[in-house]
Amino acid sequence: MASKATSSRAAPGVPKPKREEPQGGLPRNYLRASLLLLIGEAPVHGYDLLEQIAGLGLHTVDAGGLYRALRVMEGDGLVASAWEHSASGPARRTYRLTVEGGEWLHVWAGALRETHRYLSSYLDRYDDIVRSPDAVLPNAELPDAELPDAMLPRAEVPK
Amino acid sequence: MASKATSSRAAPGVPKPKREEPQGGLPRNYLRASLLLLIGEAPVHGYDLLEQIAGLGLHTVDAGGLYRALRVMEGDGLVASAWEHSASGPARRTYRLTVEGGEWLHVWAGALRETHRYLSSYLDRYDDIVRSPDAVLPNAELPDAELPDAMLPRAEVPK
DNA sequence: GCCAGATAGGTGTAGGGTACACATACCCAA
DNA sequence: TTGGGTATGTGTACCCTACACCTATCTGGC
Numbered sequence: 001m002a003s004k005a006t007s008s009r010a011a012p013g014v015p016k017p018k019r020e021e022p023q024g025g026l027p028r029n030y031l032r033a034s035l036l037l038l039i040g041e042a043p044v045h046g047y048d049l050l051e052q053i054a055g056l057g058l059h060t061v062d063a064g065g066l067y068r069a070l071r072v073m074e075g076d077g078l079v080a081s082a083w084e085h086s087a088s089g090p091a092r093r094t095y096r097l098t099v100e101g102g103e104w105l106h107v108w109a110g111a112l113r114e115t116h117r118y119l120s121s122y123l124d125r126y127d128d129i130v131r132s133p134d135a136v137l138p139n140a141e142l143p144d145a146e147l148p149d150a151m152l153p154r155a156e157v158p159k
Numbered sequence: 160m161a162s163k164a165t166s167s168r169a170a171p172g173v174p175k176p177k178r179e180e181p182q183g184g185l186p187r188n189y190l191r192a193s194l195l196l197l198i199g200e201a202p203v204h205g206y207d208l209l210e211q212i213a214g215l216g217l218h219t220v221d222a223g224g225l226y227r228a229l230r231v232m233e234g235d236g237l238v239a240s241a242w243e244h245s246a247s248g249p250a251r252r253t254y255r256l257t258v259e260g261g262e263w264l265h266v267w268a269g270a271l272r273e274t275h276r277y278l279s280s281y282l283d284r285y286d287d288i289v290r291s292p293d294a295v296l297p298n299a300e301l302p303d304a305e306l307p308d309a310m311l312p313r314a315e316v317p318k
Numbered sequence: 319g320c321c322a323g324a325t326a327g328g329t330g331t332a333g334g335g336t337a338c339a340c341a342t343a344c345c346c347a348a
Numbered sequence: 349t350t351g352g353g354t355a356t357g358t359g360t361a362c363c364c365t366a367c368a369c370c371t372a373t374c375t376g377g378c
């Protein structure tokens with residue numbers, strides 16, 4: 001297998017696993033959590049969020065989904081918005097955090113902190129397996145050989 | 160609000176947010192990833208996994224979902240199973256990793272390592288907000304006051 | 319014997335978040 | 349006036365998750 005399918009699409013040889021989704025192994029509802037954080041840092045509008053949010057791991061955000069999430073969050077009372085008519089370009093809807101949104105940001109941060117700890121545990125155990133001499137694993141971390149690069153959970157796993 | 164609803168159920172006062180789901184902010188497909196890790200450590204059967212997997216953050220796993228995931232993973236060729244008739248108790252289906260399953264474990268570990276880094280970044284930025292004197296946040300991390308403990312993303316956020 | 323309970327594995331299904339395609343409108347420069 | 353960047357949205361299918369429910373085996377107590 002392997003051959004040469006570096007094209008972000010799944011290799012034809014792979015039977016079923018279509019886990020090359022953009023969000024790979026990011027937390028559930030991470031979009032919501034990220035939006036709360038960014039809006040909590042400073043009031044922003046959607047298009048700005050669309051560009052900033054890549055820095056939190058959401059590289060290929062669906063713009064529509066982001067705007068939809070914002071409207072839903074406003075409906076839930078987590079954020080509030082106001083139109084801002086700039087001299088250049090279309091009007092922009094600027095969001096700010098509500099009190100309840102702030103509470104939820106705290107809650108989310110707590111949950112993500114716990115997730116962070118569990119991931120540390122997961123990765124430690126994984127490293128133990130890989131380093132283990134009596135590796136149960138069929139083939140341990142081949143430096144740069146057979147591992148099919150087209151079936152990644154996320155599009156790319158840099159660094 | 161707040162009052163006294165420490166009962167793992169959502170407080171009645173909360174308008175919409177039903178984010179008190181068991182899996183809170185754990186990664187997407189974390190069940191699959193965890194099963195791969197555990198089976199990679201040593202061959203096990205489903206019921207055993209059901210008990211072990213809590214150690215990875217999945218405290219309230221749905222047993223049916225776990226068994227279903229195992230069957231699907233076997234259908235995908237990630238694991239292989241064999242019946243084991245013990246002297247005491249019902250027969251158990253023991254799973255082991257296939258070569259392809261091992262490759263996917265590596266892939267998942269890479270994705271989760273990246274997620275781990277992004278969560279570090281998220282939490283750093285959150286701490287910056289909380290510590291910030293000119294906090295944009297309506298109310299910063301009340302030590303143990305108003306924060307409603309019944310609307311947690313995960314059931315409990317210990318330690 | 320019989321029944322409760324632990325062990326062990328499984329199905330049905332509704333809900334919700336995500337991904338992808340597509341639509342709309344404003345403003346500016348060529 | 350046409351294209352492209354800015355800015356905001358809708359429609360919808362898919363798939364994971366959560367919850368309820370079911371079957372079967374074996375052991376121990378009454």
